[in-house]
Amino acid sequence: MVKNEEFISNVVPVKATTKDKKNKLDVLNNQKQISLAAEREKALREIVSTSANTFDVKEAINSIVEQAGKLFDADRCFFIQFDLDNDRYFPLKDYAEYLSSKDIRSQTSRPVDESEIISFTRQTKQKKTLFVDDIRKIELPQKTIDMLVKDLSVKSFLALPVFFENIMYGALIFHYVKDFMKFSQDDIEMAQAFANQAAIIIHQSKLYQSMQEQTRREKLLREIVSSISSTLDFDEIRQMFVSKLGSVLDSDINVLYLRDPKTEKFLPVDEHSLHVSSDKIKSPLGINVVEEYGWAEYIKKNKRLEIAYSDIEELKKDYNLCGTKPEEFLDSYGIKSMIGIPIVYAHTFLGFLVINFVKAQKQITEEDIDLVKIVAKQAGITLYQSKLYIQAQEASKVKSEFIANMSHEIRTPLNIIIGFSELMSSSKVETSKQIKYLHNINNSGKHLLNLMNDIIDISKIESGNLKLNYETIDAESLINEIVTSINLISKTKDIEIEAAPANIIADKKILTQILYNLISNATKFTPDSGSIKIKSKVENNNLIVSVEDTGIGIDKDDLSMIFEKFKQVDSSVERSKQGAGLGLAITKQLIELLKGSIHVESAKGKGSKFWFILPNATVKKSMMKS
Numbered sequence: 001m002v003k004n005e006e007f008i009s010n011v012v013p014v015k016a017t018t019k020d021k022k023n024k025l026d027v028l029n030n031q032k033q034i035s036l037a038a039e040r041e042k043a044l045r046e047i048v049s050t051s052a053n054t055f056d057v058k059e060a061i062n063s064i065v066e067q068a069g070k071l072f073d074a075d076r077c078f079f080i081q082f083d084l085d086n087d088r089y090f091p092l093k094d095y096a097e098y099l100s101s102k103d104i105r106s107q108t109s110r111p112v113d114e115s116e117i118i119s120f121t122r123q124t125k126q127k128k129t130l131f132v133d134d135i136r137k138i139e140l141p142q143k144t145i146d147m148l149v150k151d152l153s154v155k156s157f158l159a160l161p162v163f164f165e166n167i168m169y170g171a172l173i174f175h176y177v178k179d180f181m182k183f184s185q186d187d188i189e190m191a192q193a194f195a196n197q198a199a200i201i202i203h204q205s206k207l208y209q210s211m212q213e214q215t216r217r218e219k220l221l222r223e224i225v226s227s228i229s230s231t232l233d234f235d236e237i238r239q240m241f242v243s244k245l246g247s248v249l250d251s252d253i254n255v256l257y258l259r260d261p262k263t264e265k266f267l268p269v270d271e272h273s274l275h276v277s278s279d280k281i282k283s284p285l286g287i288n289v290v291e292e293y294g295w296a297e298y299i300k301k302n303k304r305l306e307i308a309y310s311d312i313e314e315l316k317k318d319y320n321l322c323g324t325k326p327e328e329f330l331d332s333y334g335i336k337s338m339i340g341i342p343i344v345y346a347h348t349f350l351g352f353l354v355i356n357f358v359k360a361q362k363q364i365t366e367e368d369i370d371l372v373k374i375v376a377k378q379a380g381i382t383l384y385q386s387k388l389y390i391q392a393q394e395a396s397k398v399k400s401e402f403i404a405n406m407s408h409e410i411r412t413p414l415n416i417i418i419g420f421s422e423l424m425s426s427s428k429v430e431t432s433k434q435i436k437y438l439h440n441i442n443n444s445g446k447h448l449l450n451l452m453n454d455i456i457d458i459s460k461i462e463s464g465n466l467k468l469n470y471e472t473i474d475a476e477s478l479i480n481e482i483v484t485s486i487n488l489i490s491k492t493k494d495i496e497i498e499a500a501p502a503n504i505i506a507d508k509k510i511l512t513q514i515l516y517n518l519i520s521n522a523t524k525f526t527p528d529s530g531s532i533k534i535k536s537k538v539e540n541n542n543l544i545v546s547v548e549d550t551g552i553g554i555d556k557d558d559l560s561m562i563f564e565k566f567k568q569v570d571s572s573v574e575r576s577k578q579g580a581g582l583g584l585a586i587t588k589q590l591i592e593l594l595k596g597s598i599h600v601e602s603a604k605g606k607g608s609k610f611w612f613i614l615p616n617a618t619v620k621k622s623m624m625k626s
């Protein structure tokens, strides 16, 4: 028996071998050998040309294995792919295999682990050719003997490394079962030439495949970007993200989990956030996966976490720290691999994009994760934009309503002005009536002017064109002035003023308008029998003014909207007062401009109390001149 050392020395690095001239002469002299060599050369050319036509790696390998097996009269020929990432060969089930006849046992029928073929792999990994004419003559580990001799009845074998530009693609292995095979140097060189060609073909088809993959991904991104620009429909866009990504990654359950940034809670999966690859895959539609299965806890603990698990068992191990519910989900949906990327935009955590693999485990690559990240980034921008779009749409709706309201408000006094002025132009109208008509025209004119002023104020505040002009004001006398001017119009109400004399620093025009709006509202919505109380004080450098009335009050359902721009409490009482619904909106905006706040308490039929607080209302003592 040849010792193991000799077995190893039997390994012939092809390039290093000098040709045995005598042996070659023998071959040349032998007609049979010549024709065999010619046949092999021809077959080699053929295989190169046919295999080069296919860009499918699997197909290329299958074709190489088949041709090689025939060409070298092997009983069993197979290719074991090398897993570059893990520096080992892929499991046997992935091998392409050629069998010379039906009675040759396929090795895919039995489980084989790498340790059994360690002797080949060690050699081929080092890019060395290995040939064994008679398996009985070499010493092998028992496991290998069991496999080769007992299970596979191998008599001779040849193992060739398949590599190109130093990249190891795998090993091409020939088994001889029926007879022993005596390998000549030419046989081996020819086989290695074949393996080298195979390496080029595999290299090319892998390159082609990765180029195709790249093109596919670029196409996806182009499609995503173009669909985003063609629609602003939130549902359509979400659906596109999950379905397109699913088709590129060949994944099975793709979900865009949406999170409400206000409540910080995730929403149940709706039909637009979900793409499932087939009817056979269990769908999580309608289920609040994140909240119900304990993911929320996990996400909270691992804020904005990116996950990618080729083997879901690893995820389960990590999860065990946080409870077992996610495992329940993973098991019941049969998830084998997963990628989860958070969706974040403008510092807002908007959700999670999760890609699940159910049909088969997926070897997740860096490129896969990058792809999901790019899509998640786009999703972030889009979710954010479509929210802005919805807000803009709402704002424009409110403005249209406002214009409709305003047109109505403007038309009423204008009709009065036109109607009464036409009546006046008729000579028959008595003088007493003329005075009444003139009064109506004057009132409507004033009303129109008020409306226009309100609109101008709103637009000034909104465009940011309002310049602040601070000065020292005596709050008490300002309130008295305003009450007097309002009393000129409605003298009937009992107005009590309780203002502590104080010099305050404020923009007089703005403060006047705030007070005027609140006090005139109080008079407008309080019957003549009612009363109004105005209180003003300075406390901790804040000016606090309240206007309290015993008027009609405001329904508590309406309280939230009275400060909204362009909105009115749509009651007949309010309508009869001919307001435009702008006064309080302007008041609130002005108060906020002065960094203050406005508040209200009201009960229907009992009255209302409005109060506002303005900060920095007095000059600090240290700054005052003595």
Ligand code: ADP
Pocket: 521, 522, 525, 549, 551, 552, 553, 554, 562, 567, 568, 569, 574, 578, 579, 580, 581, 582, 583, 584, 585, 607, 608
């Ligand atoms: P308008 O310019 O129409 O008066 P405001 O913005 O000033 O509009 O007020 C909005 C609505 O709030 C009014 O239409 C009215 O229904 C209600 N409101 C405001 N102040 C009072 C008040 N003191 N008492 C009762 N209702 C009030």
